[in-house]
Amino acid sequence: MPRDTIVLLGVNHKTTPLAIREKLAISGGYDHSLEVLSKLDGIKECYLLSTCNRVEVLFTCREPTECSNGVLEMLFADAATGDDFEKYVYQYQDEAAVEHLFMVAASLDSMIVGEAQILGQLKEAYRYASNHKSSGFVLNKLLHKAFSTAKRVRTETGIGASAVSISYAAVELAKKIFGDLHDKKVLLIGAGEMAELAAENLVGQGVAEVVVANRTLQRAVTLARCFNGYAVALEEVLGQLEQVDIVISSTGATEVILNKDDVRGVMRERRNRPLFFIDIAVPRDLDAGINELDNVYLYDIDDLNNVVEMNKSERDREAVKAERIVAEEKLKFTKWLENLVTTPTIIELRKMVDEVVMGEYQKTVNRINGLTESDKRSMEKMASAIAKKLMHHPLQYLKTDHHCVNQTERITVVRALFNLDNNESMK
């Protein structure tokens, strides 16, 4: 009796261009998609992950080929055709699926290797699956193993240590300029997503206050509220520059919004306290000449990308270590999976023994007269104790690793000895 196959299929940033990925991302949210998935024929357990860089479905079933076709059609039907599946979708089974999941969790498959967000996204996706009860015995174990593997990779290698993304790079630089960020203020010009992410990172480092300036004040107010800061109008930016220490600019303006002379004047007012500009807008918001001023530092998106690139090679070395950890954990998990194969045999064996014991016991009890209740109970106990003692070694033989007889062989032997596959003849 073979166990279920674990199947993982999906698309990610490596195999699929953004234009296709955009269409694939689960539009109805996790709840809806999981609902539909678990109703598909043949699927026993399932789990779904959708981020901006990847969409992956993990499930267990008896008939991998049929089920994957069903899953693909259901998930991607509107967005892609059969040809696209061939071209973009990768599909792994069992060991390969486990390895891939571990690699994803450990952030080794990410666009920016070592970034920390993916683990959180994985956990969130798992929360949905377990709320839906769509993940079961095998997937629960597998996902928990994936989390612990990711944690091991993070603690035992330096993969997450260096600046891994643009916003981290910005924080790192801010620390090299200001040292302690606790009494520093941040000004966001433009309330885009990137700016928000960078601000979030800075707040995580303990920045004192966040000020948001935006063309539409409404958005500025909403964002400022997230960080317990306040909003100002775009016209007030120059005045704000006297107060803040870090400026993150990301407006959609087509022209430069701050030039060198503006900042020069501000520096006099600031008594030369350092000012760090981060310009993540394309086209750029800030005059490149600003960087020439004393105590003013300006980094644009390309500069930050260079910082990220620089840290990459070091990270790649750590990645080798991380892959070793993933391989180890994969091995452990496949062991567990293999042992899972013996479980049905054990259950059947126990069931058979119980039936025999109960049958013989009933026969005997019916033949003897004048037995008290406690006598009957003692007899029953004795019968099952004998059976248990006798079964101990066969079960042990089945469960523990044996160096010369492999597991399938052991299962076959036990099943043949106890005639499990041909139960009818017993009766």
Next chain:
Amino acid sequence: MSFLLFQVSCIIYLLSAATYLFFFLSEKKKFRKVARWLFFIAAVLHTLNILFRYIEAGHTPITSHHETISFFAWATAWSYLSFRWRYTVKNLGTFVSTLVVVLMLVAAFSSRHIIPLAPVYQSWWLPVHASISLVAYAFLALSFLGSIMYLLQEREIKQKRFGLFYSRLPSLEALDKLNHHCLSVGFTLLTLGLVTGVLWAKQAWGAYWHWDPKETWSLITWFLYAGVMHQRFTVGWRGRRIAVISIIAFVSAMFTLWGVSFLLKGVHTYAS
């Protein structure tokens, strides 16, 4: 005895600097710990060396070339240790220990002959004036090192090319603070050194000031540092500018200490 102590402390300083340098390159924390202890032990032995020398010479050993430089190195070591006690500045130890080793080597190669004091120097003004001035130089030396570190770090951040120093040197803010702290202490002591010198001159030669080259140069140095302090407090100069001027001022201070004695003759004739 004092010479033996000098030699031993010199060697331990050297070991400490080597370990610090190794830590700087490898960034392995256990080396830093070893280096710190070596540095501390060397500084203690160096203190004993100066005490023994005091007993041997019968006067404060800050008169010959060897003694002055050794005392300068000693003051630098202890002002660093006193500073470290309050703030930690990443990798400052590497720079300080290297400077101390250089000074010790210069001291080791100059004559250790004990010069009998001329009557005019036999005054309690000597230890006061000379030691205050040298301790002032020691703090200014720390600010000089801090300035160099600042410029190295600032260059990498400004030019956006991160090499050897970016990860190893502390933040610009920390270096600027170091500079500020050491300049404040150093400048105060420098002023005191100048004042005691002036008073001593009145007592010894009857005039407060007679434009001796050393006096002139120390006045130039003092004005440079006064300028730095003034700009810092009034206009709020900081960072790069302060660093550059404090390097220039320190070079001038070193010229006052040595250059003047060798190149221009004056009343401070210890370097015979």
